[in-house]
Amino acid sequence: MHDIRAIRDNPAAFDAALARRGMAPVSPRILAIDEERRAMILAAEQATAEQNRTSREAGAARAAGDEAEFNRLRELLADKKAEIARLNDAARAEDQHLLDLLATIPNLPLPDVPDGANENDNIEIRRWGTPREFAFEPLEHYQIPAARGMDFALAAKLSGSRFAVLSGAVARLHRALAQFMLDLHTGEHGMTESITPVLVRPEAMYGTGQLPKFGEDSYQTTNGWWLIPTAEVTLTNSVAGEMLDAAALPRRMVAHTVCFRSEAGSAGRDTTGMLRQHQFEKVEMVAITTPDQSESEHARMTRSAETVLERLGLPYRTMLLCAGDMGAGARRTHDLEVWLPGQNRYREISSVSTCGDWQARRMNARFRPEGGGKPEFVHTLNGSGLAVGRTLIAVLENGQEEDGSVTLPEALRPWLGGKGRITAAGEMA
């Protein structure tokens, strides 16, 4: 949600920023509605003020025992009533009209976000680790003998395509990864862990920006709940409607949840393996900050995600997304792409975004500045830390050996009962 005053103050800058997302200018339409809306509000309020005045006079006349005057004023009010109702309805309709339009407009890219239309225009800002030299042709994760516990046929029987059943060693590895991530973020990155619902009200989906525009990307239950596409929804909306203490910020949260995405429109992409699923698990980080904290927090959160990959010894690169490739709520996004030897390329494994006050306005999440003063909207940030299924893929592909076994990252041992590899037979050893 955008601040109508900011648009009013500088419509050209607003349109210019949106143009970087490939959007046509909208400020003329917004300003026209806003002007109409304000005229309506003024007319309605003036009429109401007159009504209130007359009503007080009527009360006074009655108190003074002036029945004639009271009756005269009462009739006057009765006549005005319909007109006032009409003006109020019109003012409210215009106000809603503006809100509905603003709710569909994506966030403005920050100045340092590069121009560009799609992922080809993203900029690499960092690279860590060196992809391993293989003496053999590395396999994709679902081809690796050690990953035989990954069963897509069974998942298809139960649910259909784009689901996976994990059994045995891969299931345990998946669980270990999630726990390792949570322990890292809570133990070293100052985040508080939550277990949240994965079914939410529409309001929550609206707050983070999935609704009203992107409902087709998610699933809804028959009684109106939405299945979260990311724990960003629950963690971020935890502060919806709240007035937070500035001293309590930044608030850093992390949650491991299952996520659901219908992935409409990506049919045909990554159809094999568990890279892209309707249901997957993710460890999600969310930070609620004051406006002056959000920049450093974005860097910090990106580092928190990068640290997961570094501890696991997985080569990655950090991308700065171009304006055209960012999600609607983001002002700047860092994507972490992990090296997948089986695909011989880097693939997205985390996305870390700062949303400014765009979500906070939708949620009405504010804080009172230290030393008092008017409430201000908080800033919100979110990032994967990391997508668990994709991390599993990366661990399997990067650790695969010629004999079909997989050598696991040293850092995971405490979560694997001291074990360090999966045999070609699919046994933890």
Next chain:
RNA sequence: GGACAGGUGGCCGAGUGGUCGAAGGCGCACGCCUGGAAAGUGUGUAGGCGGGGAACCGUCUCGAGGGUUCGAAUCCCUCCCUGUCCGCCA
């Protein structure tokens, strides 16, 4: 699923038709007191929207919407939400 109870400001909580945006308390801000702090004490302190350079003015908001009334936090209706008890259940 059934039966009750309830939704008031940053928080707690009073208020059952009239000048109530709303007592009181807590918190917070500023001052007094103090060597400094605590305690004590005084004053102030809701938010949104609109108008205005500003001071300020208007308007809305006591869960949401509608109704009754000259006038609604207060009465009536509908809906939403929360809690308690019962039933069921991992």
